[in-house]
Amino acid sequence: MWKYYLRLSLHSLRNTPVLSLLMVLAIATGIAANLTILTMHSVVSSNPMAHKNDRIFAVQLNAWDPEREYFALNAIPPQVTYQDAKALYDAHLADETVIMRKAGLTIQLPESTELPSAHATRMTTRDFFSMFDVQFIYGGPWGKNTDDGPEYAVVLSEGMNNKFFKGENSLGQTILMDGELFTVVGVISDKWQLVPNVYDLNNLPFEAAADAYIPFFFSAAKPYQGWGNYQNWSDENIRNHQEFLQSETVWIQAWVSLNSAEKRQEFTQFLENYISTQKEQGRFKRSPGYQLNTPQEWLNINKVVSKDNNQLLMISFVFLMICLVNSTVLMLAKFLRKAPEAGIRRALGASRHSIFFQHLTEAFIVGVAGALLGLLLSLGGLAAVRALYSNYENVAVFNGVTVVAAIFLALLASLLSGFLPAWRISHAAPAKYLKTQ
Amino acid sequence: MLKMQSVKKIYRTDMIETHALRDFNLEVKEGEFVAVTGPSGSGKTTFLNIAGLLETFEEGQYWLDGNDVSRLNDNIRSKLRNEKIGFIFQGFNLISDLNIFDNVDVPLRYRGFSSAERKKRIINALEMVGLAARARHLPSQLSGGQQQRVAIARALAGEPKFLLADEPTGNLDSLMARQVMDMLEDINKNGMTVVMVTHDPDLARRAHRNIQIVDGQVTDFKIYESYVDSTHNSDAAGKKVAENTI
Numbered sequence: 001m002w003k004y005y006l007r008l009s010l011h012s013l014r015n016t017p018v019l020s021l022l023m024v025l026a027i028a029t030g031i032a033a034n035l036t037i038l039t040m041h042s043v044v045s046s047n048p049m050a051h052k053n054d055r056i057f058a059v060q061l062n063a064w065d066p067e068r069e070y071f072a073l074n075a076i077p078p079q080v081t082y083q084d085a086k087a088l089y090d091a092h093l094a095d096e097t098v099i100m101r102k103a104g105l106t107i108q109l110p111e112s113t114e115l116p117s118a119h120a121t122r123m124t125t126r127d128f129f130s131m132f133d134v135q136f137i138y139g140g141p142w143g144k145n146t147d148d149g150p151e152y153a154v155v156l157s158e159g160m161n162n163k164f165f166k167g168e169n170s171l172g173q174t175i176l177m178d179g180e181l182f183t184v185v186g187v188i189s190d191k192w193q194l195v196p197n198v199y200d201l202n203n204l205p206f207e208a209a210a211d212a213y214i215p216f217f218f219s220a221a222k223p224y225q226g227w228g229n230y231q232n233w234s235d236e237n238i239r240n241h242q243e244f245l246q247s248e249t250v251w252i253q254a255w256v257s258l259n260s261a262e263k264r265q266e267f268t269q270f271l272e273n274y275i276s277t278q279k280e281q282g283r284f285k286r287s288p289g290y291q292l293n294t295p296q297e298w299l300n301i302n303k304v305v306s307k308d309n310n311q312l313l314m315i316s317f318v319f320l321m322i323c324l325v326n327s328t329v330l331m332l333a334k335f336l337r338k339a340p341e342a343g344i345r346r347a348l349g350a351s352r353h354s355i356f357f358q359h360l361t362e363a364f365i366v367g368v369a370g371a372l373l374g375l376l377l378s379l380g381g382l383a384a385v386r387a388l389y390s391n392y393e394n395v396a397v398f399n400g401v402t403v404v405a406a407i408f409l410a411l412l413a414s415l416l417s418g419f420l421p422a423w424r425i426s427h428a429a430p431a432k433y434l435k436t437q
Numbered sequence: 438m439l440k441m442q443s444v445k446k447i448y449r450t451d452m453i454e455t456h457a458l459r460d461f462n463l464e465v466k467e468g469e470f471v472a473v474t475g476p477s478g479s480g481k482t483t484f485l486n487i488a489g490l491l492e493t494f495e496e497g498q499y500w501l502d503g504n505d506v507s508r509l510n511d512n513i514r515s516k517l518r519n520e521k522i523g524f525i526f527q528g529f530n531l532i533s534d535l536n537i538f539d540n541v542d543v544p545l546r547y548r549g550f551s552s553a554e555r556k557k558r559i560i561n562a563l564e565m566v567g568l569a570a571r572a573r574h575l576p577s578q579l580s581g582g583q584q585q586r587v588a589i590a591r592a593l594a595g596e597p598k599f600l601l602a603d604e605p606t607g608n609l610d611s612l613m614a615r616q617v618m619d620m621l622e623d624i625n626k627n628g629m630t631v632v633m634v635t636h637d638p639d640l641a642r643r644a645h646r647n648i649q650i651v652d653g654q655v656t657d658f659k660i661y662e663s664y665v666d667s668t669h670n671s672d673a674a675g676k677k678v679a680e681n682t683i
Binding site: 001354430 | 482486489491492511512515516518519520524526528530531532534535543544546547548591595603
């Protein structure tokens with residue numbers, strides 16, 4: 001009978017093209033708006049490091065102003081000072097230790113005569129690549145000695161590799177970064193993009209990954225142009241780079257990997273001991289002295305998903321329901337107009353179930369057509385968001401959530417907009433319509 | 438074939454209670470051609486709807502083809518309606534956007550016949566009413582008489598046990614009405630039980646029996662010896678064999 005219902009439904013929809021189109025558009029509009037917002041929300045609210053949520057931690061150290069707490073987040077600064085970062089690194093206690101910052105370095109080929117342009121560069125210790133599952137297409141991270149040296153090694157993004165080396169294997173090639181020669185040791189795939197970039201939420205959490213990566217301790221050598229956040233509570237008179245490194249300015253992100261409970265206990269004991277020692281020098285007068293945050297906790301503390309995001313999602317669902325109600329009303333009007341035909345069919349032996357499923361099939365077709373059109377419109381919506389807001393380039397993208405949501409919404413739309421009209425017409429008294437045909 | 442005993446049907450609204458049928462008793466034997474007459478509001482349509490399992494009733498019993506169908510659920514009533522009853526309506530009640538072939542196909546779809554079986558039955562039924570050549574036409578492309586013939590074909594395609602006809606000639610001119618009545622008589626002669634509601638006494642006289650309903654009850658019935666020609670005068674028309682007033 002399903003084939004018969006399908007045939008009757010298509011016939012019915014063809015006979016009322018304008019009404020059918022209006023119903024489909026009503027559903028499509030609601031689904032498009034909802035899918036666009038839902039896709040973005042799913043990306044924004046996801047935890048790209050969920051699989052390591054129990055063993056990597058963002059380190060917060062509370063060496064802030066004794067007179068007042070840090071003004072944002074969880075009242076503890078999100079970044080650490082250089083001396084604290086170095087202490088964490090030098091302890092060599094965690095399974096992996098990452099200290100890093102974002103800078104802007106000019107990058108050009110040695111023989112180039114063009115004016116160089118500045119590119120986002122992450123200055124980091126090598127454990128960054130393994131901790132955050134960075135994917136390489138050529139080479140890999142630099143060695144440990146390179147970190148400590150530091151040695152002039154650079155990992156490029158695939159985009160930069162395409163720009164300077166036409167996408168070929170550039171291992172061993174050299175480039176000039178801020179006037180100094182660095183040797184390429186690895187090239188990262190452009191497919192690697194954490195969204196949100198949980199490892200550095202100080203800037204835009206959805207911005208693209210860096211163009212280049214060099215060892216962190218070059219930061220100690222000279223003041224590179226900082227592209228991150230710098231905060232200081234004290235009234236220190238910082239006159240040079242060395243004084244800057246010794247200051248209470250927080251500008252470095254710190255992450256550790258602690259793969260067992262014992263390691264975690266050992267590390268927290270280290271932090272407590274370190275803080276205790278620093279207290280003797282007049283630092284760490286606030287409490288708590290430190291906090292270790294899982295990636296999910298870190299995302300929550302930084303409020304990556306703002307209240308506005310959540311409210312926008314709710315509004316999109318309300319809008320979808322309004323569109324479905326409109327479609328329901330149109331469908332109800334159409335089905336009731338066809339009530340005499342349903343009466344005839346009932347007289348000829350159709351049960352209520354038959355009439356119900358016949359009309360629900362028509363509603364299903366409208367729902368599916370609306371969902372497909374809505375999916376197309378949402379792709380347009382996502383493209384528009386990407387065009388208007390460059391920082392959402394990695395957020396407003398079609399993904400598996402979009403597809404699953406589209407299927408689910410199609411079914412929901414069919415059921416919600418079709419159930420009442422189909423039920424109503426299947427329960428109409430057939431005798432009422434037979435004489436008036 | 439059809440037996441109703443003490444059937445009571447009440448229509449209720451917030452303000453009014455209407456007793457459409459009260460202590461209604463009627464029996465129709467297999468192969469009979471029965472005409473049901475009565476003034477407007479007498480309960481003829483209600484009787485027809487109950488007989489056709491389109492409506493339920495409050496009290497009484499109804500046997501159809503030997504089975505008690507008084508308190509069946511909607512699914513079973515729909516199935517019985519599909520298998521045992523053929524309907525013919527005053528307004529034809531063809532589905533306007535389906536062609537003739539698909540209109541006759543409707544009851545067969547709900548019976549679950551195969552595609553080949555349905556096609557065979559449809560063609561036979563349309564040939565029986567002389568409209569096989571117009572199978573792909575829409576109802577709007579046919580005359581009133583032709584549409585009623587299609588409705589008859591639709592009613593017969595499933596080989597029901599009996600036909601219920603509600604004013605089958607009400608929307609037709611006299612020539613077409615005569616053709617349709619001739620057809621119904623032929624169908625009856627082939628063994629089909631026919632129950633026909635009509636206002637027209639001339640048409641009623643063409644039946645074996647004429648039942649009169651007044652105020653929801655059978656008040657009178659007449660049994661006729663034979664059929665009459667519809668152009669006849671009333672003296673020759675339908676020589677009554679028996680008459681009873683209840």
